[in-house]
Amino acid sequence: MARTFVGMPPFPVAARSALSDTRLRRNLAHATGTIREKRARVVAEVEDWEDLRRQAAAVKDATLARLDEHLLTLEAALTARGATVHWARDAADACAVVADVARAHGVDEVVKVKSMATQEIGLNEALAAQGIAAWETDLAELIVQLGDDLPSHILVPAIHRGRAEVREIFRTRMAAAGRPAPDDLTDDPAALAGAARLHLREKFLRARMAVSGANFAVAExxxxVVVESEGNGRMCLTLPEVLVSVVGIEKVVPTFGDLDLFLRLLPRSSTGERMNPYTSTWTGVTPGDGPQEVHVVLLDNGRTRALADEVARPVLRCIRCSACLNVCPVYERVGGHAYGSVYPGPIGAILNPMLTGVGSDPATDALPYASTLCGACGDVCPVAIDIPGLLVHERVRVVDAHRADPRPKPEALAMRAAAWVLGDSRRMALGERASGLAGRLRTRRAAPGGRGVLGWLPFPGSRWTGARDLPTPPVESFRAWWRRTGRDEGQGRR
Amino acid sequence: MSARDDVLAAVRAALGEDRPDLPAVDRSYRDRDPLPAGADLVDLFVERVEDYRAEVTRCAAADLEATVAAALAGAERVVVPDGLDLAVRGAVPDADLTPTGLDAVDAVVTRASLGVAExxxxVLTHGPGEGRRAITLVPDVHVCVLPASGVVRGVTDAVAALDPVRPQTWVSGPSATSDIELDRVEGVHGPRTLHVVLVSDA
Incomplete structure (x- = not known):
């Protein structure tokens, strides 16, 4: 199962407290605004961007439709090139493989490349339970790990932290994990990056084992392929003797040639650059260059649940670029922690319910509602996932999963009442008379554009009007108007 | 059942027996020019490498050694891979230097397999003249020599030209991060200085 963060309240509760954190909102507004602007500039350079998105989606869809065949091809190719392939049904399987490899080599620490898959399976915690330290080496992951914090963004897990907070975390926490921060550390991002360079270099130079994910796995x-910026990925993929890569089964692409789409789409969507500083590819073991023992763990962990749902299957196209987070008006205001899971934002709101299933965990069930359905996420997605459509699909699944609840939700009761009223013409006429009376209520006022709205209703309607206006119901229903005038007018014209 | 059997069975159950053929991928994007109309291939490559705050020097073949020497100014120990085919002052041939050993050199000089103008x-493929991956990673200065004829138009051309089985490192500027407030900062774990020497085809 994919993790939701233990003890986090469901989104509506967490969002309320996040909204009142002004420093968080300032950090997020600055960061997402910067990255949105960078992305827009480099995407505009690519004239056939829309076609590239469509073809990338087609590659992913065709691969997923024959995923079993591609996985077997990948396994055979990896094995032929000297890698050891493992399969993992779930997080426990995958963590056990990594721990076994570490134990076999007698190591008590591993260096890690930033990887969503290893976050998802809770690898660091599982290794810690076995006495193995897992050192995060991506700068943002280091900030999160040293701060004993949770990641809040797919690309920049410490996006919720400003430079002054980062300086404080480095000053107070680095010493306990290795080389301390310099005494004269300022909050200049270049100085902070320099401190991370010194702190991590000793770990890179002595590390015997590394753990990574992969952005793509070429079956043929x-x-x-690992796409990164800082060089920490290259350090982990190159210097240690042993490398274990945990790869979701949806990361497969059929041929090396297919990368010509994804290596154009991903950097521009993700960091807003024409190309990220470093992309590494490796094929099993290369004698005399890099790790001489290479393991690959092919991870399911709920992906086949998504695969089985033909409507939701395109969620598995996701290449974890995080463009949908950066444009989301909800994410920009509440940040990633409110989503309570490894995958925040619009993609997380469909990916988490898909990976873990709905109907049992209220925090997961709340996620598909953490959206205004404005559609910005779908517009920027480099693999053209219809994220708003899938949010609605997930809402349907959540409602369906609760139909047999012994205590129905208020919304279900309201819908049942509506069905009863609308299902009979006399009951509907009575309902129209009642809503016509509501239209004469004194709380009505004019909204911009002159449309009448109700700004306030008594409980339980106050739950709705507390944050939204309700259009004033017409004083006279269509059917009443038709009885009064319409029939005669119609005959008059004939 | 093994985990392998279980995962494959779950994939097959999810996909079912009846698997309609999906529309083929339209590869016509490969025929389109990724560069702005009228752009000079090599000029654009230089401009875009410099955008990442890497240094670029263009030189004639006869001036290559002098240009590399100037780029290495101040570096006393310079690791060089087999097959570099250049005289470099202070050269330390890469004979399985340990990571710590690499950390003690000042710079590295290599060639590259190709450049991408888009x-x-x-792109390094780590054969002769380019060396194993670690040598272009641990030293703080990387001087990289590329003939102008090695510049291709776009990512599509590069992917088509490369051998997937060779390890590859695609390098776009010096090591960088945007992890603090999304401000780009050059120089984290990889070489903080990237100096590209582009050799004219004359």
Whole structure:
């Protein structure tokens, strides 16, 4: 199962407290505004961007439709090139594989490349329970790990932290994990990056084992691809003797040639650059270059649940670029922690319910509602996932999962009442008379554009009007108007 | 059942027996020019490498050694891979230097397999003249030599030209991060200085 963060309240509660954190909102507004602007500029350079998105989606869809065949091809290619392939049904399987490899080599620490898959399976915690330290080496992951914090963004897990907070975390926490921060550390981002360079270098130079994910896995050749910026990925993929890569089964692309789409789409969507500083590819073991023992863990962990749902299957196209987070008006205001899970934002609001299933965990069930359905996420998605459509689909699944609840939700009761009223013409006429009376209520006022709205209703309607206006019901229903005038007018014209 | 059997069975159950053929991927994007109309291939490559705050020097073949020497000014120990085919002052041939050993050199000089104009990217495939991956990673200065004829138009051309089985490193500027407030900062774990020497084809 994918994790939701233990003890986090469901989104509506967490969002309320996040909204009142002014420092968080300032950090997020600055960061998401910066990245949106960068992305827009480099995407505008690519004239056939829309076509590239469509073809990338087609590659992913065709691969998913024959996923079993591609996985077997990948396994055979990796094995032929000297890698050891493992399969993992779930987080426990995958963590056990990594821990076994570590134990076999007698290591008590591993260095890690930033990886959503290893976050998802809770690898660091599982290794810690076995006495193995897992050092995060991406700068933002380091900030999160040293601060004993939770990630809040797919690309920049410490996006909720400003430079002054980062300086404080480095000053107070680095010493306990290794080389301390310099005494004269300022909050200049270059100085902070320099401190991370010194702190991590000793770990890179002595590390015997590394753990990574992969952005893509090429079935035909067994080639894995990691896309990164800082060089921490290259350090982990190159210097240690042993490398274990945890790869979701949806990361497969059929051929190396298919990468010509994804290597154009991903950097521009993700960091807003024409190309990220470093992309590494490796194919099993290369004698004399890099780790001489290479393991690949192919991870299901709920992905086949998404695969089985033909409507939701395109969620598995996701290449974890985080463009949908950066444009989301909800994410920008509440941040990633409110989503209570490893995958925040619009994609997380469909991915988490898909990976873990709905109907049992209230926090997961709340996620598909953490959206205004404005559609910005779908517009920027580099693999053209219809995120708003899938949010609605997930809402349907949540409602369906609760139909047999012994205590129905208020919304279900309201819908049942509506069905009863609308299902009979006399009951509907009575309902229209009642809503016509509501239209004469004194709380009505004019909204911009002159439309009448109700700004306030008594409980339980106050739950709705507390945050939204309700259009004033017409004083006279259509059917009443038709009885009064319409029939005669119609005959008059004939 | 093994985990392998279980995962494959779950995939097959999810997909079912009846698998309609999906529309083929339209590859016509490969025929389109990724560069702005009228752009000079090599000029654009230089401009886009410089956008990442890497240094670029263009030189004639006869001036290559002098240009590399100037780029290495101040570096006393310079690791060089087999097959570099350049005289470098202070050269330390890479004979399985340990990571700590690499950390003690000042710079590295290598060649690259190709350059990508669309993105300002160098691609190393770590054969002769380029060396194993670690040598272009641990030293703080990387001087990278590329003939102008090695520049291709776009990512699509680069992917088509490369051998997937060779390890590859695509380098676009010096190591960088945007992890603090999304402000880009050059220089984290990889070389903080990337100096590209582009050799004219004359």
């Amino acid at each position: 050749t067994g080639t894995l | 993105t300002g990217t160098l």
